[in-house]
Amino acid sequence: MKINKELIHFNEGLDLESGSRLDSFDLMIESYGQLNEDKSNAVLICHAFSGDHHAAGLDPESGGIGWWDNIIGPDKAIDTNKYFVVCSNNLGGCSGSTGPTSINQSTGKVYGKDFPIVSVVDWVNSQKLLTDFLGITKWHFVAGGSLGGMQALQWSISFPDSLSKAGIFAAAAKSSTQNIAMNEVSRESIRKDANFFDGNYIEKNTKPRNGLKAARMLGHITYLSERHMNLKFGRKFQKADSKLSGEIDYEVENYLQYKGEKFSDSFDANSYILMTKAMDNYDASASESLEDAMSKILCRLLIIGFESDWLYPPERGKEIQLAGMKTNVNCTYVSLPGEQGHDSFLFASEKYDEIIKSFIESR
Amino acid sequence: MKINKELIHFNEGLDLESGSRLDSFDLMIESYGQLNEDKSNAVLICHAFSGDHHAAGLDPESGGIGWWDNIIGPDKAIDTNKYFVVCSNNLGGCSGSTGPTSINQSTGKVYGKDFPIVSVVDWVNSQKLLTDFLGITKWHFVAGGSLGGMQALQWSISFPDSLSKAGIFAAAAKSSTQNIAMNEVSRESIRKDANFFDGNYIEKNTKPRNGLKAARMLGHITYLSERHMNLKFGRKFQKADSKLSGEIDYEVENYLQYKGEKFSDSFDANSYILMTKAMDNYDASASESLEDAMSKILCRLLIIGFESDWLYPPERGKEIQLAGMKTNVNCTYVSLPGEQGHDSFLFASEKYDEIIKSFIESR
Numbered sequence: 001m002k003i004n005k006e007l008i009h010f011n012e013g014l015d016l017e018s019g020s021r022l023d024s025f026d027l028m029i030e031s032y033g034q035l036n037e038d039k040s041n042a043v044l045i046c047h048a049f050s051g052d053h054h055a056a057g058l059d060p061e062s063g064g065i066g067w068w069d070n071i072i073g074p075d076k077a078i079d080t081n082k083y084f085v086v087c088s089n090n091l092g093g094c095s096g097s098t099g100p101t102s103i104n105q106s107t108g109k110v111y112g113k114d115f116p117i118v119s120v121v122d123w124v125n126s127q128k129l130l131t132d133f134l135g136i137t138k139w140h141f142v143a144g145g146s147l148g149g150m151q152a153l154q155w156s157i158s159f160p161d162s163l164s165k166a167g168i169f170a171a172a173a174k175s176s177t178q179n180i181a182m183n184e185v186s187r188e189s190i191r192k193d194a195n196f197f198d199g200n201y202i203e204k205n206t207k208p209r210n211g212l213k214a215a216r217m218l219g220h221i222t223y224l225s226e227r228h229m230n231l232k233f234g235r236k237f238q239k240a241d242s243k244l245s246g247e248i249d250y251e252v253e254n255y256l257q258y259k260g261e262k263f264s265d266s267f268d269a270n271s272y273i274l275m276t277k278a279m280d281n282y283d284a285s286a287s288e289s290l291e292d293a294m295s296k297i298l299c300r301l302l303i304i305g306f307e308s309d310w311l312y313p314p315e316r317g318k319e320i321q322l323a324g325m326k327t328n329v330n331c332t333y334v335s336l337p338g339e340q341g342h343d344s345f346l347f348a349s350e351k352y353d354e355i356i357k358s359f360i361e362s363r
Numbered sequence: 364m365k366i367n368k369e370l371i372h373f374n375e376g377l378d379l380e381s382g383s384r385l386d387s388f389d390l391m392i393e394s395y396g397q398l399n400e401d402k403s404n405a406v407l408i409c410h411a412f413s414g415d416h417h418a419a420g421l422d423p424e425s426g427g428i429g430w431w432d433n434i435i436g437p438d439k440a441i442d443t444n445k446y447f448v449v450c451s452n453n454l455g456g457c458s459g460s461t462g463p464t465s466i467n468q469s470t471g472k473v474y475g476k477d478f479p480i481v482s483v484v485d486w487v488n489s490q491k492l493l494t495d496f497l498g499i500t501k502w503h504f505v506a507g508g509s510l511g512g513m514q515a516l517q518w519s520i521s522f523p524d525s526l527s528k529a530g531i532f533a534a535a536a537k538s539s540t541q542n543i544a545m546n547e548v549s550r551e552s553i554r555k556d557a558n559f560f561d562g563n564y565i566e567k568n569t570k571p572r573n574g575l576k577a578a579r580m581l582g583h584i585t586y587l588s589e590r591h592m593n594l595k596f597g598r599k600f601q602k603a604d605s606k607l608s609g610e611i612d613y614e615v616e617n618y619l620q621y622k623g624e625k626f627s628d629s630f631d632a633n634s635y636i637l638m639t640k641a642m643d644n645y646d647a648s649a650s651e652s653l654e655d656a657m658s659k660i661l662c663r664l665l666i667i668g669f670e671s672d673w674l675y676p677p678e679r680g681k682e683i684q685l686a687g688m689k690t691n692v693n694c695t696y697v698s699l700p701g702e703q704g705h706d707s708f709l710f711a712s713e714k715y716d717e718i719i720k721s722f723i724e725s726r
Binding site for chain 2: 174175176177178180181182184185187188189191192193194210211213214217218221226229230232233234235247249250252253256257260277280281283310
């Protein structure tokens with residue numbers, strides 16, 4: 001499968017929900033498949049918290065497989081033989097689009113902690129500009145899991161005429177108190193790292209690796225189901241010759257240490273704080289009831305929850321479905337077993353594939 | 364209610380499960396009520412992770428109310444008018460019994476990180492020495508919640524002749540993979556605090572407050588039920604004049620910051636690591652099946668789980684009950700709704716009180 005990677009510059013800038021403004025910005029995108037003549041086969045993929053534009057295929061530069069490669073590709077649930085699939089790296093991230101590690105054109109210095117707060121609504125607005133740039137008038141399907149599912153929901157509310165179908169997987173119309181609480185512990189770990197320097201670590205030529213590592217270790221636990229962790233690691237001891245540190249006893253400790261370490265190499269701490277805040281702050285019912293917000297929706301919704309997901313459990317998807325039903329939104333809600341907890345949305349299964357496929361292809 | 368507080372020195376020392384030895388040690392205890400003439404009304408309370416000997420009543424020195432004051436006192440579920448109730452601070456803690464902040468008599472220096480690893484079995488062994496010191500041959504009841512419940516279970520296995528009844532509340536026969544994983548994140552936060560100095564922070568006249576704070580914030584989330592958090596805080600914003608820091612948006616963030624801050628003032632980091640390791644390492648079925656381990660039990664067991672507890676959910680209590688039934692242990696298992704998640708074991712309720720009371724008083 002051919003991967004088209006492109007950095008697109010937007011001169012027109014973007015007014016943000018917070019009242020701040022980005023005078024100009026870049027979006028890094030990838031696309032797969034071919035846009036058809038009447039531009040009716042375009043699919044927009046919204047990424048989750050630590051995701052990026054590389055949603056599918058093998059990146060020849062990094063050697064990395066796309067984060068939703070299980071679902072997107074030739075003959076897969078989102079079939080790149082039939083659809084033109086676009087995934088954009090979110091503003092505020094650290095993988096190519098404008099974010100805290102970018103140079104602020106007005107100062108000539110790295111944004112760092114001065115990068116403005118962005119929100120799910122801002123991301124959807126920036127993706128609308130991308131839509132116009134690509135000459136697409138209506139997405140056939142906008143989909144994502146977790147924070148990506150929040151964007152898909154917001155797309156259907158913000159731009160009802162600009163999409164036919166939305167897929168909202170392992171997501172919620174707003175984060176729960178516990179979601180916020182967990183994210184706050186992660187942010188606390190980062191902010192109190194001696195190398196955070198109040199967010200100005202790049203100027204100091206360092207990064208708060210320890211804080212990022214602890215944050216990711218915690219995040220990782222919340223992405224997995226308890227049952228899956230028990231099956232995978234149980235109470236097995238880590239073999240002495242492969243322990244990452246002397247303090248480790250159990251395999252699960254070694255695994256989390258490894259995952260945290262690896263993540264802290266690649267991710268930016270200010271992006272971490274910004275993205276978790278965007279997740280915490282998203283509330284489709286912030287200024288009106290969810291029913292009223294959803295009454296604007298014209299597209300069809302597919303809402304999927306996973307039973308082993310305790311971060312955004314299926315009940316949260318059901319809330320969207322119930323609000324949608326009250327205002328005659330054409331919506332389907334499915335709860336699948338999943339085995340991987342919150343991460344279940346990333347993995348293919350016969351049923352999951354079939355449901356996505358038949359939803360996309362239905363008329 | 365009169366509180367008797369006593370520091371008891373044990374010259375005989377203690378051989379630990381790890382192979383290390385404490386040549387001598389102190390236990391700080393509190394007791395309430397009167398031991399009767401035939402010494403048949405003695406109750407031993409085992410404390411949970413960050414608890415201490417101050418289980419009930421008002422400590423005139425600190426002004427603090429005991430951690431199980433809802434349950435222990437005159438006319439309460441554990442009635443100090445009828446029973447002589449003893450609670451001992453665990454070895455390795457930081458509230459009076461010998462632990463990492465104590466002076467190592469053989470070096471004349473603070474133990475710090477060199478304090479030996481202790482286990483649930485070691486705690487029970489030290490409490491057996493206390494039992495002998497007090498001249499008690501058989502406890503009428505040994506009880507505790509969480510890590511305290513693990514000690515009550517171990518008491519019934521280690522010293523079958525030395526207790527008539529055991530109360531195991533919000534506990535498990537071993538920690539789950541997720542329990543271990545959460546504790547490892549907390550330990551990681553502490554160990555990577557720039558003021559941890561590999562555990563030698565006391566020598567440096569400092570302490571890893573930030574790490575302790577983040578650890579406690581995470582712990583605190585796991586003690587509460589998601590529903591209770593939603594009801595208590597929801598997505599309410601913290602008022603500007605009472606924000607503990609500028610980064611706070613939500614009430615739940617402020618609450619966790621406050622709780623974490625307060626805890627980091629009072630608790631010792633090496634004790635935190637040691638206590639969580641003891642919790643992770645406890646496994647009543649480590650060297651034989653749980654059935655075989657429990658086949659030694661002679662006392663009656665009362666096992667209580669709380670439905671809103673996701674740290675040690677009721678199923679974990681049921682596992683103990685099922686293993687006990689297979690080996691003819693006289694055991695009763697009750698699952699109560701609870702509202703406070705794991706912390707439910709700390710709070711009184713009509714049913715909880717009644718069950719404890721009727722179990723203690725039954726013949």
